[in-house]
Amino acid sequence: MDALNQPEPRYFEKMRLVAEVLKAVEGPIYVVTHVDPDGDAIGSSLGLYRALKALGKDARWVATPPRFLRFLAKEEEYADPVDTLPPGATLVVLDAAEPSRAVGAPVEGFVINIDHHGTNPRFGQISVVDPSKAATAQMVKDLIDLLGVEWTPEIATPVLTGLITDTGNFRFANTTPEVLRVAAELVGYGVKLAELTDRLQWRPPSYYKLMGKVLSTVEFHFGGLLVTAHLPEEAQAEEDSDDFVGLIRYAEGSVVAVFLRPKEEGVKVSIRSRGGVSAQNIALRLGGGGHVPAAGATLKGMDLEAAYEKVLEAVQEELRRAGYL
């Protein structure tokens, strides 16, 4: 593990300082997160915003949730983005791996940076970055405890949402015993877990027809070791289509799943692997990058047919390296 991915050594000391500072500051506190926010971005920022409001703070939550997360907040909780921060303001940036990814307010003045991405450059006056945490929401859970706010279902629900979405609903390897203990505690504060997980799985009606079309493109290669599918060119691009590689990756006997999505600039490729095969290696051969189990690339200027050819070559090479062929 490189230095960037070490757990924050003074985690509780720093988080306690953040709590003391947030309790002390007088002016408005802006809570923002990253562009294209996911469940952890929205959940951790909305949870902290509500906790600060419960403390009587002049907190403002500047975020634009995607369609499937809008149910978490009430209309009156949204604040408009700002170009400049008033004097005396405090900015809390959550889950943003770089200051340039933060949106809703400029990263200037007094900045508190809380995140779990190891690559975070530790920007801001106070930064608490802990890659050993499954989600920024897990860190916000600790911060809210340290703020001494009484937990309510309204505060616990978005925080648990961050934990659920960043762990694939408690399925990924980052689901540590500590994550499950924190989830137990949050559910105990009155979250309606079944309603929440139901809601998080809602998809627009159009998704189902699209999914049917995608599944009609499923193909198996190399004796079933590779499963592929693509978004048919005539299909409209949908908000949720990134899920498709997750849909095909559980084919029994397969060790690689690749989903191809034609876009204007070329073909976007999402890759998942298991069993000693590296999606990262495949992505690197295609000019992309990512992690060992999950990676991606964009094959610029190619059509679907050319992209499939490139993908099959790159996967074959990796299957040979891993001893499958």
Place this chain on the structure above:
Amino acid sequence: MDALNQPEPRYFEKMRLVAEVLKAVEGPIYVVTHVDPDGDAIGSSLGLYRALKALGKDARWVATPPRFLRFLAKEEEYADPVDTLPPGATLVVLDAAEPSRAVGAPVEGFVINIDHHGTNPRFGQISVVDPSKAATAQMVKDLIDLLGVEWTPEIATPVLTGLITDTGNFRFANTTPEVLRVAAELVGYGVKLAELTDRLQWRPPSYYKLMGKVLSTVEFHFGGLLVTAHLPEEAQAEEDSDDFVGLIRYAEGSVVAVFLRPKEEGVKVSIRSRGGVSAQNIALRLGGGGHVPAAGATLKGMDLEAAYEKVLEAVQEELRRAGYL
């Protein structure tokens, strides 16, 4: 809540007795579960079997896991079904709501009955039936603690499997704080959670083509309140096809999902509901039964077209009752 569904009032006292008895008995201990075993049946029985073996007992596990659960056990762990039990044998029946559902050995002689189904008639010399538990595996977790067996990944993995499958991977309303705390503890004993949840999601390659065909039958009714789909008549019946109602039930704006499956005796109907609508009411109108959020019926002697007509009528009536129409 009727008397049958009350939590077992002397739960720990009785479970402690079961543990003492299992430690004391000299003869073989047969561990069996119900016919058509699910993840909880296989997980709880395999976990207890391994714990008894670790205690040095002459334990025998008689079970036939479905294809997707076979990875949990080694070939040499399976014992053959028996028609009679030898004198001095002890029989532990797990997760079987009725003695007639137990398979692998006759329910006779000295019987210990451990289950979480409220309808269990409390058969056997000692029965511990606790409907407040999410899974029989949750009860087996307590029993193994009381047996004083040292937890290993081999014992913890099947027990956690039971908890995962009976809670829909920690999504259903039975996912209490206690369930999450038990899961945290089991993961802490060295279960490879990400590998386990990956494996539990494997589907045969043929499933994907079939899923595509099913999705091409998706239709919305009553302005999107009802989503339906069916298994095309030409499609082969598959082991996993019962998942299909789960696949379509998350259509945004829908409050009822119905999946129709033509079979020899008629059309099998699976119903899911939310938002104040009762799947149970709909099933009762179709001559079936079940729970409020999940129910089913078989429309005997009908073809698909007639079944759809009946379903639409029954759903319309229930949507009216619930105030949607």
